[in-house]
Amino acid sequence: MxxxxxxxxxxxxxxxxxxxxxxxxxxxxxxxxxxxxxxxxxxxxxxxxxxxxxxxxxxxxxxxxxxxxxxxxxxxxxxxxxxxxxxxxxxxxxxxxxxxxxxxxxxxxxxxxxxxxxxxxxxxxxxxxxxxxxxxxxxxxxxxxxxxxxxxxxxxxxxxxxxxxxxxxxxxxxxxxxxxxxxxxxxxxxxxxxxxxxxxxxxxxxxxxxxxxxxxxxxxxxxxxxxxxxxxxxxxxxxxxxxxWVEPIGVGYRGYEIWEIPPNGQGLTALIALALLEGFDLASFPHGSEESIHLQIEAMKLAFADAERYIADPDHAAVPVAGLLDPGYIASRRSLIGLEARWPEAGRPPEGGTVYLCAVDRDGLIVSYIQSNYQxxxxxxxxxxxxxxxxxxxxxFSLEPGHPNEAAGGKRSYDTIIPAFLTRNHQPVGPFGVMGAFMQPQGQTQVVVGTVDYGLNPQAVLDAPRWRF
Structure with missing residues (x-):
């Protein structure tokens, strides 16, 4: 860094x-x-x-x-x-x-x-x-x-x-x-x-x-x-x-671990995108280059396609978190990323307006926190x-009949707000988050890529220009 x-x-x-x-x-x-x-x-x-x-x-x-x-x-x-x-x-x-x-x-x-x-x-x-x-x-x-x-x-x-x-x-x-x-x-x-x-x-x-x-x-x-x-x-x-209180979910990324809240939140979207990107040598392209950005956007398209189809309240619908992060499934989805932009559909995995803030104290207690009225x-x-x-x-909520995220009484909707946390060898590197509804997993992906692949410090990675799908 x-x-x-x-x-x-x-x-x-x-x-x-x-x-x-x-x-x-x-x-x-x-x-x-x-x-x-x-x-x-x-x-x-x-x-x-x-x-x-x-x-x-x-x-x-x-x-x-x-x-x-x-x-x-x-x-x-x-x-x-x-x-x-x-x-x-x-x-x-x-x-x-x-x-x-x-x-x-x-x-x-x-x-x-x-x-x-x-x-x-x-x-x-x-x-x-x-x-x-x-x-x-x-x-x-x-x-x-x-x-x-x-x-x-x-x-x-x-x-x-x-x-x-x-x-x-x-x-x-x-x-x-x-x-x-x-x-x-x-x-x-x-x-x-x-x-x-x-x-x-x-x-x-x-x-x-x-x-x-x-x-x-x-x-x-x-x-x-x-x-x-x-x-x-x-x-x-x-x-x-x-x-x-829930167990965070995470993926490995080039020796680091990225952690999110499990569904009904959309943190899974960022994890899918990063799992896809681990198969590409992003550092071989300059930061902000069209080659690097193209790969990130295509990975995010695939991640959103699955997120919009499967993320819902797990108390009301089976959310295949393990299947969506399964290495074999990730590899099959990664193969869809080529040199041209495309509009992907959701795959079939194996069964299985916001404010962000963070704080750390001298004893090593660290908080990654997000709060929103939505729009x-x-x-x-x-x-x-x-x-x-x-x-x-x-x-x-969805109004599509039978959709996992279809509106119903007593149900939690797909939620866009997602605090995140980065560790290395399961020791804290730091909390991070991005504001802006569906921009959040996109921004988080760019923060991780900028930090891990390009060695940017926290201020630089936040100041960097961002793409948005």
Whole structure:
């Protein structure tokens, strides 16, 4: 890994430290994470604090109503947390098709699934954290209550969201305007923005415990609004939610190991692409060359073809993870990659809008964490006086009859958010992730290729131009 060469114009240098690091998309969120480390907390405390702050500072990408996934290295073992929520039990694909939909709607109550992010904060805090939740959520509460300057990129996406939501006449979406665009106006870059409802909800989670979101006062507000505006979500749907600790899945790549959360997340897509690419000598071509990029894109096409056909909730459909990563199957799929671009179909394997952040502390605890409302502000459903914008993750469901990812009550949809982790000889190299829905496995593949095949340092590999299929 070359720390002396900076091949891209940004000239940003890698950040190095001895006692801990926090990396996020927003400096104030990173500062909140570092504050936890300075106050005696660990990397998990830092990650949860940063994640909570980002729900306030970047509502265009995530919120209290988000899903989340995490990978945690505890010094010995890598742990996975799937904090994606299920569809309401009353959801039925037949009913959605009967309403005239051929693809799943993006706005309103139909795409809303149970948010898993609040429970993720609690699960991580309970299992690995050192600090009380009151201290961990304090920075987020302060920014929501006292305000923060809106960053230029967030202001831009906020205005785009207004173009999407303000014309809608769905009563379920009416709360978006009053909460995020009072008077029909969104905040300008640099404007101080406060979110009093958001602050109140976070304080309730501190005072009453995070389960209040699922079974208490906050849950009642969500369910009351659903009942008033035609939502399918019930008190039982919220109360039944519990996240899952899972075993990460991985592949070897030129002496390294890449780890992902297993389905229903799409991390498997990146693993398939990298398994395909291991059969090519990418380093024989210059970084960014058309030959290298062509091979990467063709591998990603094949990976997506299989992912879109097979990735689903494993509690409702058999997902052939081992078959899709089987060396023989990978070799047969690799043989489809030639000198010309092609549009592949799924094979038959043997049976068998987002924020990303990471943190590490002096003791070697490492967190790779991702959180999302899916598409900017999610469904547009905002529970009045709570700051809770509910995700639209359900729009990732298929309406194709019999598809493994077909919408159904109590089911988790195909999920695009994927934290990743790189090891060598099963010892940590570091966490990594990419924001941007279906760009995530594509970006992750490019990060691994840039790191392993071309020796780019972490800052350079993030600054490198990227292709997108």
């Amino acid at each position: 070359n720390f002396q060469q900076y091949p891209f114009p940004s000239q940003r240098m890698p950040v190095m430290a001895c006692n801990g690091l926090v990396a996020t998309s927003q400096p104030l969120a990173a500062q909140a994470g570092l504050q936890m480390l300075q106050n005696g907390g660990n990397a998990v405390d830092a990650a949860v604090a940063a994640a909570a702050v980002l729900t306030v500072l970047e509502p265009t990408s995530n919120g209290i109503g988000s899903d989340a996934f995490a990978l945690v290295w505890d010094g010995v073992k890598l742990h996975g947390l799937n904090a994606s929520g299920r569809a309401p039990q009353a959801l039925n694909a037949v009913d959605v098709r009967a309403q005239g939909h051929t693809t799943f709607p993006r706005e309103g109550w139909l795409p809303v699934t149970v948010p898993g992010a609040p429970a993720a904060w609690d699960d991580l805090n309970q299992r690995f954290g050192r600090l009380e939740m009151s201290r961990v959520l304090a920075p987020a509460i302060a920014y929501a209550r006292d305000g923060f300057p809106v960053s230029p990129i967030v202001a831009e996406y906020w205005a785009l969201a207004a173009d999407r939501f303000l014309p809608l006449r769905d009563p379920a979406v009416s709360g978006w305007a009053s909460t995020f665009a009072p008077g029909g106006q969104t905040p300008q870059a640099g404007q101080r923005w406060t979110s009093p409802g958001h602050a109140k909800t976070l304080q309730t989670l501190v005072d009453r415990g995070v389960r209040d979101f699922y079974e208490g006062e906050v849950a009642a507000k969500i369910i009351d609004f659903a009942a008033q505006t035609g939502g399918l979500l019930t008190a039982a749907d919220l109360a039944d939610h519990h996240n899952q 900017g502000f999610g469904s547009g459903v905002v529970v009045p006086d709570t700051g809770i914008a509910l995700q639209n993750r359900g729009s990732c």
